[in-house]
Amino acid sequence: MSEALLQVEGMKKYFKIKKDQTVKSVDDISIEIKKGETFGLVGESGSGKSTLGKTIVGLQSPTAGRIIYNGVDVETLDKKSKINVNREMQIIFQDPYASLNPRMRVGDIIAEGIDAHNLAKGKARQDRIFELLDRVGLRPEHARRYPHEFSGGQRQRIGIARALAVNPKxxxxxxxxxxxxVSIQAQVINLMEDLKKQEELTYLFIAHDLGMVKHISDRIGVMYLGKMMELANSYDLFAEPLHPYTQALLSAIPVANPKAAKRERIVLAGDPPSPVNPPSGCRFRTRCPHAMSICAEVVPAWKEVKPNHWTACHLYN
Amino acid sequence: MTNLLEVKNLEVSFKTFGGEVQAVRNVSFHVDKGEIVAIVGESGSGKSVTVQTIMGLIPTPPGKVKNGEILFQNKDLLKLSKREMQKIKGSKISMVFQDPMTSLNPTMRIGKQIEEGLIVHQKLSKTEARRRAVEMIRLVGIPNAEERYNQYPHEFSGGMRQRAMIAIALSCNPELLIADEPTTALDVTIQAQVLDLMKDLKEKTNTAIILITHDLGVVAETAERVIVMYAGMMVESGRVNELFENPRHPYTWGLMESIPDTNAAHKSRLVPIEGSPPDLFSPPKGCPFAPRCKYAMEICLSEMPPAFEIGEGHHSRCWLNDPRAPKVENEVAAGREKQ
Known part of the structure; x- marks a missing residue:
């Protein structure tokens, strides 16, 4: 595929919670997202996937590491170019109820980015709002309404329109x-796929629904307790998961077919450990069915085990 | 098998400023002893209201049971006094809610919350109740039961809290457990643990379970029978194997088509159900799904379809099953055969 749009190098994001306690939400992660691809990021709650996403778009500043956008380190940019990079990177949030200001009209919500970046005024601004509404399958008269008048699916469409308003990449x-x-999820996914084609977008798609992530992504990264466990293109990851965590995660997806041969389900014992005090060595070892003595001592190296299929696990050393 | 619970022609509505919402319309089903019945449907389909009515949790007003009977061991729960109902709630029928954080008391130790029902319903002494509570914590697979007994909900993780909820619900050996989206707030690996636990407990204690979910995967892997609800009505019901193999309602087809197939090698576009569910202030006269249905005919808009019997215990409320209707190829089942 084509060149990288975004490179994340050694990204760390730590949160101090008490005097001498830090949560290592994202701990030394490097990924490369290519132009025009959809990169899926999966992991359980607390794995740091949302933190990674928020740090990439600049909603939080990283504790360490570099974000290279279009070949340039974002930190080194002057103010003006940085604003431009911020415009090109947008985010769509999870909760369509909490992420729209209930006191603003939908048209103004969508136009917030347009106003902030001074992209259009007056009639042009109005036309752009109508065009965006149309893009996401809403009607022009919706611009005058408030968020509470919309269903969850429609609100998510508004969130998408807001992100699109500033011509992001x-x-x-x-x-x-x-x-x-469920029936609305498919509508939103199809919309996102259509927009990607029309606007030549690149996505970082974060979710815990593995089925949907597989459907929409070209490549998938699996996170656990702030670390990347495995990375491969989505078909390979599902066909041949290498890391024991990925194997367990995939086997836990309930399949909507009672006749499907009952697969061997790997039920993980226990809960994920607290990210405040993660296990030494490999972070997954406390729940791993294949844990060996080395796993407690040495952090497994990030290795390309098969072509374009990376994992961090001592089983492949 | 004998009927443990029989719901007949249940109708529930809510009075609001905007008018009367007809949340549950003419719902009838039964649950046998030791059986897992799943109810699937989207938000607003009436699945939660149905089970809350069984538990007597509908606030009246604004809620009102307009019609119907709920026979539990041949007694109509709707006719019981508050006192009599209280005896059944928590001891014979108990419930697990979706959000384990807001349904546990944050200021009360977990052990005490499990004991509550034992002391009230089973009249156990404090020491007896404590012994039993620790046993329950162990039974639902929480390690260090003695220590956990003394902890508060905030010291538990999400999966643990849901286990604690299940321990509370099962402490009095109920005949019927109602689980309202018990795994929706949990991660998949934890969801697998909790579902296994519920199946396991059903085997051990022969408790019947009504499982509410919106995940067809959970239905296929857990339940024996399934009820599909839409806009307050049962649109299709039947044994899980039969219904997944031969679904006979376009809404069920739609639900099946809108989830991606994780086994497929090639990406195919998802087929969503266009539009959104009807307004229950004034539900359409005909089939509630007709406005979103690809196969809608003239009759669908004007007349409510009856529940056609497809096979033994398999019903579908769709005019396509009328012998006079045009034959529509069952796309979902056909697609599944090909793989």
Whole structure:
């Protein structure tokens, strides 16, 4: 595929919670997202996937690491170019109820970015709002209404229109469909796929619904307790998961077919450990069915085990 | 098998400023002893209101049961006094809610919350109740039961809290457990643990379970029978194997088509159900799904379809099943055969 749009190098994001306690939400992660691809990011709650997404678009500043956008380190940019990068990177949030200001009209919500970046005024601004509404399958008269007048699926469409308003190149979608009903999820996913084609977008798609992530993504990264466990293109990851965590995660997806041969389900014992005090060595070892003595001592190296299929696990050393 | 619970022609509505919402319309089903019945449907389909009515949790007003009977062991729960109902709630029928954080008391130790029902319903002494509570914590797979007994909900993780809820619900050996989206707030690996636990407990204690979910995968892997609800009505019901193999309602087809197939090698576009569910202030006269249905005919808009019997215990409320209707190829089942 084509060149990288975004490179994340050694990104760390730590949160101090008490005097001498830090949560290592994202701990030394490097990924590369190519132009025009959809990169899926999966992991359980607390794995740091949303933190990674928010840090990439600049909603939080990283504790360490570099974000390279279009070949340039974002930190080194002057103010003006930085604003431009911020415009090109947008985010769609999970909760369509909490992420829209209830006191603003939908038209103004959508136009907030347009106003902030001074992209259009007066009639042009109005036309742009109508065009965006149309793009996401809403009607012009919706611009005058308030968020509470919309259903969850429609609100998510408004969130998408807001992100599109400033002509972004890269969109982080942070669990965009988790709060929606099944039949509505498919509508939003199809919309996102259409927009990607029309606007030549690149997505970072964060979710915990593995089925949807597989459907929409070209490549998928699996996170656990702030670390990347495995990375491969989506078909390979599902056909041949290498890391024991990925294997367990995939086997836990309930399949909507009672006749499907009952697969061997790997039920993980226990809960994920607290990110305040993660296990030494490999972070997954406390729940791993294949844990060996080395796993407690040495952090497994990030290795390309098969072509374009990376994992961090001592089983493949 | 004998009927443990029989719901007949249940109708529930809510009075609001905007008018009367007809949340549950003419719902009838039964649950046998030791059986897992799943109810699937989207938000607003009436699945939660149905089970809350069984539990007597509908606030009246604004809610009102307009019609119907709920026979539990041949006694109509709707006719019981508050006192009599209280005896059944928590001891014979108990419930697990979706959100384990807001349904546990944050200021009360977990152990005490489990004991509550034992002391009230089973009249156990404090020491007896404590022994039993620790046993329950162990039964639902929480390690260090003695220590956990003394902890508060905030010291538990999400999966643990849901286990604690299940421990509370099962402490008095209920005949019927109602689980309202018990795994929706949980991660998949934890969801697998909780579902296994529920199946396991059903085997051990022969408790019947009504499982509310919106995930067809959970239905296929857990339940024996399934009821599909839409706009307050049952649109299709039947044994899980039969219904997944031969679904006979376009809404069920739609639900099945809108989930991606994780086994497929090639990406195919998802087929969503266009539009959104009807307004229950004034539900359409005919089939509630007709406005979103690809196959809608003239009759669908004007007349409510009856529940056609497809096979033994398999019913579908769709005019397509009338012998006079045009034959529509069942796309979902056909698609599944090909793989």
């Amino acid at each position: 890269f969109i982080v979608a942070d669990e965009p469909i988790s709060a929606l009903d």
